[in-house]
Amino acid sequence: YANIKSMRLVAFESLNDTRMDMIVSEFMTIWRKANVGQTNENVTVDILDKPVDSDKDANVSIQSKLSSLSPFILNSPQIISRKEPLLFFRKREYQRDRPLSTIKKIHFGVSFNRFVKVWSSLGHELNKERLTALLDKARSNGYIISSGIENKGKAPVVVVSIMENTTKLNVARAYFHALFLTHVIKVKDAANGKIEQLQMLERAGTEVGNVIDAAWTIFEKSAKLAGWDLSKTELQTEGFVISIKN
Numbered sequence: 001y002a003n004i005k006s007m008r009l010v011a012f013e014s015l016n017d018t019r020m021d022m023i024v025s026e027f028m029t030i031w032r033k034a035n036v037g038q039t040n041e042n043v044t045v046d047i048l049d050k051p052v053d054s055d056k057d058a059n060v061s062i063q064s065k066l067s068s069l070s071p072f073i074l075n076s077p078q079i080i081s082r083k084e085p086l087l088f089f090r091k092r093e094y095q096r097d098r099p100l101s102t103i104k105k106i107h108f109g110v111s112f113n114r115f116v117k118v119w120s121s122l123g124h125e126l127n128k129e130r131l132t133a134l135l136d137k138a139r140s141n142g143y144i145i146s147s148g149i150e151n152k153g154k155a156p157v158v159v160v161s162i163m164e165n166t167t168k169l170n171v172a173r174a175y176f177h178a179l180f181l182t183h184v185i186k187v188k189d190a191a192n193g194k195i196e197q198l199q200m201l202e203r204a205g206t207e208v209g210n211v212i213d214a215a216w217t218i219f220e221k222s223a224k225l226a227g228w229d230l231s232k233t234e235l236q237t238e239g240f241v242i243s244i245k246n
Contacts (some may be wrong), residue, residue: 013077014232015172015223018084023074023228024179027219030072071221077228105157106178109237115161118148122202138163138242142170145177147185147201156201158182164241172233173216180215181208 012019075083107114116126124130138144143162150157158178162171184204223230 012081013227013229014234015228015230016234017175017236019077019080019228020172020175020233020235021179022080022083023223023226024176024219026074027072027222028180028183030074031215034069034072069218071218071225074222074226074228076226105155106175106182107157107159107238108175108178108235109162109240110159111238111240112161112242114150114240115144115146115159118150118157118159119146121148121150122146122198122205135242135244139244141173142166143174143177144242145174145181145205147181147205149198149201156185156197158185161240161242162237164243166241167231168233169231171235172230173220175233175235176216176219177208177212180212181205184208 015023119134120126134144138161143160143166145158145160147156147158150159158181160174160178162174181204184207185201188200188204220230
């Protein structure tokens, strides 16, 4: 007991899977309470619950609202260290209450072939043009992400492939993106039961893609304000990276 207590006094400012789950779950709760959307009398509509708007002016308006948000107040490393379960302590209790990453299964650091399999389940065909677009996105962001169905009859999954030698900050953003997408899929799954599942997943991915840059900027500022160092992020992966040879 003394050893457990002393370990809890150590506050790590870096993020691992558990800490990332905890603060992104907290971030998403605040996000949905921030009224980021359109308000009509007493009804607030979250932008993540709406269909994708093809009107460019509407999307610009959404981005403007996002950019005007102040950083959120997130729990500090000191507070999280008191809540974070140790591997050998309260594991069952934590697994029961574990936040976002177990709502829909996230596979982080998968092979490109596995990524394409899941991505293709949404109806995409991997031709030369789309391959180029995927690899360009991987170069630009340090990762690519998709939801989809890996095994027929099973729940949707989120897969992330990571570029070789990408920065830890990009890895943190990739996991944030995956958790954000997971949250939106959960919301849409509950609210839009009559919508065909693959259509819902495609819509969720598009909507998240429209706001993820702004959301990440807010999260990055919020995490820094709380005392987290995202450049020291250490996350478990499935061991694969994308290596592009010229």
